[in-house]
Amino acid sequence: MTAEPTHRPQPGSLPGAPLFAQELAGTLAVHSQYVLYGNVRDVYLVPEPVRRSPDGMSPESMLEVLWRALRPSGYRCLVVSDQVDGITVYPRGDPDARAAAEQVLGRRMLDRKQTLERLRTCMARVVGNPPPPPIKADAVQEDPSADEVSTDGARVAFVIDYAARIPRSQTALEGEERDFFLFAQKLAVTAETRGGGPADRPSELFNPIIWLTEGERDLPAWLTVGMERVRTIAVPKPGLSDRLIAARYFAPVITRDHRPPLDGDPDIERFAKRTDDMTLHAVREIARLCADRGMPLAQIDDAIRIYKIGIDQNPWRQETVRQQIITGEARIPDQVLGQRAAITKAFDILKRAALGLSGAQASSSANRPRGVLFLAGPTGVGKTELAKQVATLLFGDPEAYLRFDMSEFSASHAADRLTGAPPGYVGYEAGGELTGAIRRRPFSVVLFDEFEKAHPQIFDKFLQILDDGRLTDGQGTTTYFSECMLIFTSNLGVFRTDPQTQEKIQLVHPGIAYDELERRVRAAIDEYFTTKLGRPELLNRFGDNIVVFDFIDAPTAGRILEGQLRNVIDRLAREQGITLDIGGLALTRLKEWCAAPRTLANGGRGIGSEVESRFINPLARYLFDANVRSGKVHVHDIDVDNGVATLVARHEP
Template sequence: MTNASTAVLPQPAGSLLPDHPTFVNEIVGTLSVHSQYVLHGNLRDEFLVGGEIMPLHKALWSALRPSGFEALITYDQIDGIGVYPPNDPAVLQAVERVLGPNVVGRRPSPERLRVHLAKAVGVPEQPPVEAGGSAARSAPAVAPVARPAARVAVVVDHAARLLRAPGQLSEEERDFFLLCQKLASAAKAHTFPGTRQAPLHNPVLWLVDGERDLPAWFTAGVESIRSVAVALPTLEHRLERARLLMPIFPPSIQDVSAAKTDPVEVFASRTEGMTLQAMRRITLLARDRDLGADRVADAVRIYKLGVDDNPWRHSSVRTQIIKGERVISDRVKGQDRAVAKTLDILKRAALGLSGAQANTSDSRPRGVLFFAGPTGVGKTELAKQVAELLFGDAQAYLRFDMSEFSAEHAADRLTGAPPGYVGFEAGGELTGAVRTRPFQVVLFDEIEKAHPLVLDKFLQILEDGRLTDGQGVTTYFTECVLIFTSNLGIIRTDPDTRKRELLVNPTMGYDELEQKVKDAIRDHFTTTLGRPELLNRLGDNIVVFDFINAATARGIFDGQLANVMRKVSTDLGIEVVLSPAARQQLEGMCTADPFNGGRGIGNQLESALINPLARRMFDDDAQPGDRISITGLQAGEGSAGATLWTNVERGAR
């Protein structure tokens, strides 16, 4: 067995190791000035070191050993004290020189663990706790000794599990971390005989998932404790990992050498924001499902979403979009230009070309639409039609009313509350729903009413195509179509007088209306919110809806009136007949104000016809088979409802 103390020749202190991850170099390069490190982030991944894949402890050891370190002392609450590398007598001897014999494998109490840490960094043991007083109050100021017994580093894994909650420490927890903080300040850098090293600390490395998992005061303003982020792998690392993994993929059906895209590059680009360990698991999944290198993208999608079927590849999507050019125009009336642009964006999404001009378009949502324009003109209705058009299912449609997300804390509703807060166990409304149905339309209604912190979530979705919830689970939006709606540019509220002013009107041409609305949207995101980057992510996906014209209003009225007549006939068995004069009168009342759009027509129809008709049928005890003839109507004044001049014929049907 190779002796650990002679296996590697020492290097000058602080030497950078170009074949090591950045966070390892950050630690090795600052050992002369920092005595403790809080490592957070992608700790459980695999790391590329000189072309070799290795876990965190091995990556740390490969960098510390050339600087003269004799051992890693490891600790967690399950396994207790351990050593790395294991099974090496020289390493075990070094640890025993520091901590004493028979400590490996034991699970020390917090008080005893603190003593072990003090020995490792070269600070005298603290006296025992006095009766009736805490260690923090009774212990004198610590002072460094000449030198630790050996050059070692201590790795405290799952350090956040040493306490119940960072903001709610028990007295014992508080004292433990306070004493560790004092150790960090008292520890000194040392040289060791027989080495050419400059003075270095024996560091303590705390491993946590999140930067705030330890008490905030533990690292705040303490220069001897350094916080180090362990980042997700870069594109360069993913490319190298993909090259190593590609031989494991089953033989491809297609000749990948003749393909226009390199499977290695596809693998690396599709796994942006993922770990090297995930790439290995994707490879194993591809092998189990017999997915060759030509189907790398499918393997990544299955791993991310957990589903084999990809509705975007169904021929029915193309058929539905072609069919939609006729169907949607019939259901969303008077918005030919808005419908045409929406269908263009959907065709692009179906082909997977959304954001194709970017280097990393594969991670973005399938499609993004921003519907803007007057109220009641079909924005929400078109969103519903898009869901049914793409997936043949009106249930593949998720709506969030952003007026409910105007408070600062509302962002937690989308992704779930952070650990330790109320509602943490429930998860996020948005992330949970998208994980359940990865292929769906997500509608964010009246986006201008959302709090800026909520908008930050959208920025991440639009750029990276993913969100990580409060429980640390990542949700991918790469197969979703996101639709935002807004009334920006229609009405402006004076900040001083609070009076509402119309910025556009039904007499404007579409080009003028479109420009005014887009200018208002640009001003809102850049000036009012200070979020120009969000506007840039939306790009040219802003679809402006026009006011409905007189002909469209009549068409909407005819359709809604027909719905009323059909429902009364089908559900109640009663025939309602409108005289030509009454119908003309009703149409004039319902279409008089085009500003309120189709929703306004429906509201007027309810007030002028449905309410008085229901009142008459109820009061006269109308029965199936009756016929009600309406010869005229009169609008109500004040709290009085509208009045119908009717004639009820019993059993006339």
């Protein structure tokens, strides 16, 4: 009777280890070099030899993960080289590992500064090739006869850490650097497998050279492209399941309790979900931050915010914000005139933001911006003014208001202004205007004026901000928008550009019912995002946060006129010592001009233009021509002849 074949674990298999380690350990028979890039500075979950944690996993360093992945296949040590510590042995302090490294490299190579010459020699000896000639003709070559070097097939791996720091520039290698990487490329081709390994699973494997770097293109592209012997492996950031395990592992640090947390603990689950796109190292540091400040696990949201932004006090939770919103709801309608419906809806969204309920119905809303407003409607009706008032209300400081005129971002390369140019381009060192400003003031109101005029490529940035609440700049630094109030303004639905004549055609006019105006504007916004832009997902991110402003009516125009005339009177009295009185037909005519349909179509700006051309210009002419330097001026009427306005006035010295 034939015995059932038993299943043999694959060489280098490490069940439960990170996938990148399993991929490396499982392909040692066909690849002589590996480039691990991405999240290579993190800690990683590996099975515990003796189960101590709730999940039987513990976080370990990259070197420990590599060592555990290679050791089952008979590898005796890792030789590690970087520009700080030089050439060392891992595991540190292990005499057997040290002996294996000395057997392959010789004593003289260990604990020495990293140079290109020594790197070449170490790589050749690890792989089993003859020592290479020196890079320079007059260089002193490392003498292999000075040490007893074994070629009996001892298995070791050579790890080159911080590999991106070896070349000064990846695109313009100097002579010695080019020769070094060319040697490394040839070594990948000429390397041969070695026998050995445990008695129960002997195999032919390479002694690998493992490059650790942050970016996939940090090394010369020709080193890996088209090279079958060189395998490139991405090291991703941890997923939700890994963060859940890490949160359970580090929870006792916060609670100062050695007992593991219960399964399904909502605080643990929130800890894992709200560290989306963060490393396990960050999860560990947040736990330490909680412990250092004596914060319970229930306050993990505050600890995450402090870790991300670095600010202890949260202005959103201050009682003054609540009071300011209540006060502002009564006061702002007197400053943004004629927009009662829009202001009411905008303040509903503000109240939701202050309570942290924006997007609360979604399971992944924690990292999204604190609040989002999309203000649409005619020009000059108070959209920008409302943004300024919101900034002052929330944070008591108009300086917390950032404005970006998106008409300045209509070119395809303009996105670099927001996030900074990528490495190698002009302006890389300066960073991004938006990301830099938010890092300086993480609690801000950010206004993106005339949103639809931005180049379509910029909308990708907005999608990331609205969905994830973060943006990575050209220097690789992540900026968080989770405590920002974002306000977008747009004139979509008010005008349409004729495709043939390029003439602007007004679609809605003063006097239209607000319900009809709102319907048309919303329909135009939907059509723009879905049909013209082809980005319905961006429209979905705005959701019901679209607030449509109404045209200014005649009574509101009269109130705006009164306010502007009052500003003129105050300025003249303060700076010129002249008292101004406006009455009679002059005031009546100004009200008629400001209530004209053409003026109302341009909102407050149209009224301001009428006041400037019909009143301020003739007033300045009158004061100059009559040499008025003090006293009182009575304005009775305004005559207009061939488009030129003239005051009918009287001066009392």
